[in-house]
Amino acid sequence: MINNSEKMTTINRKYIRQILILFASSVLLTGVLTGFKWISEQDDDKVQIVMFGDSITKGGDWIALLGRGDVKTSGFPGFTTSHLVWLLKENVIDLKPRVCFLEGGINDIGVGIPLDRTKSNYRTLIDGLLEHQIIPVVQSILYQRDNPESKIQVDSMNSYLKAYCQSKGVYYLDINAKLSSSTGLKAQYTIDGTHINQDAYEIWAAEIKNLLDSRLKY
Structure with a gap:
């Protein structure tokens, strides 16, 4: 018993x-x-550059790619620009970096979010960074491989983002110009039609380093 x-x-x-x-x-x-804020690659007090976006941003080892230790990667797989708006304060603004590189939007398109909402989200992201004296650098939404319907929407969004950045005096990096052809993302740069490989990241990083060295002087 x-x-x-x-x-x-x-x-x-x-x-x-x-x-x-x-x-x-x-x-x-x-x-x-909280956007998994406690998962950090280094002391947040030393962060001067934040790479903020979805899984495409997350996939890059940006400390190694940019060759500097003051970079924080805040990439969130599967997240839309609405999620990025919610996470902006905790994962970027509160860190008080000098520069934030923005990337996102392909998930919005993939789940059918209206482009007007994505545009509004980008305005919120850009204006929020400017309000806190953080330099935004908007990077083009990357094409997918052989997806003409997606490409039409990506082109529409990128045209809008480029124009909005010009109106705000904000830097815009056209990464598609380096990684894509007229049909979309080049086969040699993608692992699954959407996400990119190490060769692509190195090309992307070279564009960022050029901007940091020549325009931002940082």
Whole structure:
């Protein structure tokens, strides 16, 4: 027979297990709500450049690619520009970097978000950075490989972003010009038709370094 002491031990173990599960869940939820801010590549006090975007930004080892230790990668796979708006303060503004490189939008197109909303989100991102004296650098939404319908929408968005950046005196980097042809992302630069490979990242990084050296002097 199981005595009262054994019963209490079994009950206590169950409660402890439940508490641990609840604790783990709360930590995960906190990470989602804060944009996983605690996952950092270096001391946030030293961050001067933030690479902010979706999985395409996340896929680059930007510290190595740019050859400097003051870079933070804040890339969020699967996120739309609406998500980036929500995460801007915690993952960029609060770090007080000098420059923020923005990339995103292909997920918006993929899930059918109206372009007007994506445009509005970009205005919020750009204006929010300018308000806090952070230099925004908007990078073109990358084409996909052999996806003409997506390309039409990407072209529309990029034309808008280029014009808006000009109106605000903001830097715009056309990465598509280096990685794409008339049909979209070149086969030699993509691993799955959307995400890019190391060769593409190195070309992209060269454009960023050129801007930092020649225009931003940083």
